[in-house]
Amino acid sequence: MSAQPTNNAPDLVSIEIDGKPVQIRKNAMIIEAADTVGITIPRFCYHRKLPIAANCRMCMVEVEMGGRPVPKGLPACATPVTDGMKVQTRSKLALQYQRDVMEFLLINHPLDCPVCDQGGECELQDVALGFGRSVSRFTERKRTVADENIGPLVATEMTRCIHCTRCVRFTSEIAGSYELGGMGRTEDLLIGTYIGKTVETELSGNIIDLCPVGALTDKVFQFKARAWELIARPSIGYHDALGSNLWLHTRRGEVLRTVPRDNEAVNECWLSDRDRYSHQGLTAADRAIAPQVKRDGQWQETSWEDALSFVGEALKKSPGSELGVLVHPATSNEEGDLLMRLARGLGSAHVDHRLRQLDFADNAVATTFGTPVAQVDQLKAALLVGSDLRLELPLLNHRLHQAVKKGARVYAVNPVHFDFNYQLAGEAIAAPHELVGALLALAKAAVSAGASAPAPLADAINGATSDQGDSDAVAALKSGAAVVILGEAAVTHPQASWLRAIARFIADATGAGYNELPVGANAVGLARLGVVPGNGGLDAQAMLAQPRKSYLLYGVEPPHDFADGAATLKALRGAEQVVAFSAFASDALREVADVILPIALLPEIDATLVNVDGLAQGVLAGSKAPGQARPGWKVLRALGGSLQLAGFEFDDIAGLRNGITDRAVVARDGMASRASAPAGLTRVATWPIYRSDAVLRRATALNAHPLNRAPAVRINANEAARLGLADGEQVRVGDASLLLRIDVAVPDGATWIEAAQDLTATLPPYGATITLSKA
Structure with a gap:
């Protein structure tokens, strides 16, 4: 056998850094090679997720190529490796470069470390310790920069800015909003928003993590604690089904700050503002901190023993067939399984977590993604159906x-x-009653390209008309890795079964993956556990349309968390008993409930949630629940034990988890009836990014953000002219008076009224006919 060559793989090169041999891919930068072997090169502008700028020059190194030294230092972040290259990061010359750059950076930097929120975790402090001089040779006045207000989330102190441009590159390349930039040159260079506007990207908090100095800090956390006072607890986001990994920074059990925790398969190193700032809601004024019972129409705080006894008596008053259990879709696996045990023990089959779903014809539940999150940034094509992906799942939209x-x-x-x-x-915009027809046009194009329509859809597809744009979309989906994404505006649509069936057909016909966005942080987990109606059980909408005598509400806030808020309040007001397990005691809940049992929120409990990829992520309690609030699984265990129900004999959460079993949910082939043209406008109801659950609705900084728009009725100019209405007028919708806004985004025949606002939560649901009149 002949000797085999020992050359490197074709896509690798061999270099030497500080005497250490390193193999790394071609075209990698020196700084990447150094990082792989643990050799630290100081840097400020370089970040592994951002485009290279090479403008701080802190990473200057001495390089030898082809056996000859390069006559000047080179920036390690912008110098590609070549085979045989030798790099010195700590030579006399390299250290001189780095110290000189450090001196220049400190010339204008203010000496305010004692009052800077970045103190103790500042990259500039760390690098200055190793490369800075103890005395400055600069005697002129330091420059100062006027700050600008860029919104309620990020605080600015731009005199500290060292012009690394990480924030600029993030907003342009990652957030895609191009909101920050540099103005001027040399020491007159300013980083700002050009016109003094608020930074509106839903990922804005990441520029705080990226900033290597204290120029950009957390406005919500400002001046509350020093870095060394905080304890970091691992946790996950619970406001969407991505399950972003994060750290809770706590002091004496209170969450003061949230920052991202790296997980390349889930959220990379980023965090949405929704997960970053929601912790404000944990300490809301109406947080339920003690059990409360309503006696003779008056609320009174009581002991846990009395409250559980009251609940037990209330639940026994009506037969199980008259008990409806409504569960928030962010409820953990442990709590969801216990709720099923409780419902079965009480004889009720009426259990559901699909509170915002209107169409149950196919008995659909949340499923895992066909195309994993980590593969989305490698796609060649995508079709979004009823999806405002940027606000529904911000970090999936980033990919x-x-x-x-x-x-x-x-x-x-x-x-x-x-x-x-x-x-x-390409884009097709259609009013809710026309949305199915718009998607059928794409299906018709897929059939024209050779696909066979399934029998239930064949007549509808054959009756549709497609155009060249539809054919182009189908061709793109067939051209390579692709995905069809069904968003929340489709899943909560009154004809969601049609949209789901057509979208699945298009995905199958083109070979694309099928990703349906779950409505709720643990909707996938609750679906696996079968937290849905049993045999003969009523779904969430049917429980409200056919009111029960008793309701058990778990983690929900009526009317905001429901598709039809008015029907929800009507059913709850008419019930004989309403038992609420809730972290908050809102006015609406106090009106309809008979007892409120205070339960802890996800950052305060041990729990398991399942994300869109089917990844079950367990977390430990990171902060303390306030007052007498207790983890929901403990309250349910105590209740089930007092009622002597089967399945509540365990002693701890490990025993609880040992008894959890998955329950298959059987889908149906049914589809809702097609909508006919309405006599008036049909409502588009989307949930605002910062109003989708009770915690977010109490996060004051998020609710002050421009993405959280004031409640309004939005129609286009043609509809406004037809109705004789003008922009800025007050219009009446049912009993509510709302501002009218002319919006080119809204198609003919529709009015866009966002849900979950106090003024809109009880309006007719998504797809309903809306009548407008002058207030």
Whole structure:
């Protein structure tokens, strides 16, 4: 056998850094090679997730190529490796470069470390300790920069800015919003928003993590604690089904700050503002901190023993067939399983977590993604159906944005024009009653391209008309890795069964993956556990349309968390008993409930949630629940034990988890009836990004953000002219008086009224006919 060559793999090169041999891929930068072997090169502008800028020059190193030294230092972040290269990061010359750059950076930096929120975790402090001089040779006045207000989330102190441009590159390349930039040159260079506007991206908090100095800090956390006072607890986000990994920074059991925890398969190193700032809601004024019972129409705080006895008596007053159990879709696996045990023990089959779903014809539940999150940035094409992806799942949208930058083509079929941060290759906007028809046109194009329509859809598809844009979209989906994403505006649509069936057919016909966005942080987990109606049980909508004598509400806040808030309040007001397990005692809940049992929220409990990829993520309690609030699973165990029900004999959470079993949910082939043209406008109801659950609705900084728009009725100019209405007028919708806004994003025949606002929560649901009149 002949000797084999020992050359490197074709895509690897061999270099030497500080005498250490290193193999790394071609075209990698020196700084990447150094990081792989644990050799630290100081840097400020470089970040592994951002485009290279090479403008701080802190990473200067001495390089030898081809056996000859390069006559000047080179920036390690912007110098590609070549085979045989030798790099010195700590030579006399390299250290001189680095110390000189450090001196220049400190010339204008203010000496305010004692009052800077970045103190103790500041990259500039760390690098200055190793490379800075103890005395400055600079005697002129330091420059100062006037701050600008960029919103309620990020605080600015731009005199500290060292012009690394990490924030600029993040907003342009990652957030896709191009909101920050540099103005001027040399020491007159200013980083800002050009026109003094608020930074509106839903990922804005990441510029705080990226800033290597204290120029950008957390406005909510400002001046509350020093870094060394905080304890970091691992946790996950619970406001969408991505399950972003994060750290809770706590002091004496209180969450003061939230920062991202790296997980490349889930959230990379980023965190949405929704997960970062929601901790404000944990300490809301109406937080339930003690059991409360309503006796003779008056609320009174009581002991846990009395409250549980009251609940037991209340639940026994009506037969199990008259008990409806409504569960929030962010409820943990442990709590969800115990709720099923409780419902079975009480003889009720009426259990559901699909509170915002209107169409149950196919008995659909949340499922795991066909195309994993980590693969989305490698797609060649995507079809969004009823999805404002940027606000529904911000970090999934970020990955799709990265795919678009690599050439992916994205098409959308939506009830209104949503504001994406990338260019769509094609878009169809149709009022809710026409949305199914718009998607059928794409299905018709798929059939024309050779696919066979399934029997239940054949007549509808054959009756549709497609155009060249539909054919282009189908061709793009067939051209490579692709996905069809069914968003919340489709899942909560009154004809969701049609949209789901057509979207699945398009995905199958083109070979694309099928990703349906779960409505709720643990909707996938609750679906696996079968937290849905049993045989003969009523779904969430039917429980309200056919009111029960008793209701058990778990983690829900009526009317905001329901598809039809008015029907919810009507059913609860008419019930004989309403038992509420809740972290908050809102006015609406106090009106309809007979007892409120205070339960802890996810950051305060041991729990398991399942994300969109089917990944079960367990977390430990990171902070203390206030007052007498207790983890929900403990309250349910005590209640089930007092009622002597089967399945509540365990002693701890490990015993509880040992008894949890998955329960298959059987889907149906049914589809809702097709909508006819309405006599008036049909409502588009979307949930605002910062109003989708009770915690977010109490996070004051998020609710002050421009993405959280004031409640309004939005119609286009044509509809306004037809109705004789003008922008800025007050209009009446049922009993509510709302501001009218002319919005080009809304199609003819529709009015866009966002849900979950105090003024809109009880309006007719998504797809209902809306009548407008002057207030």
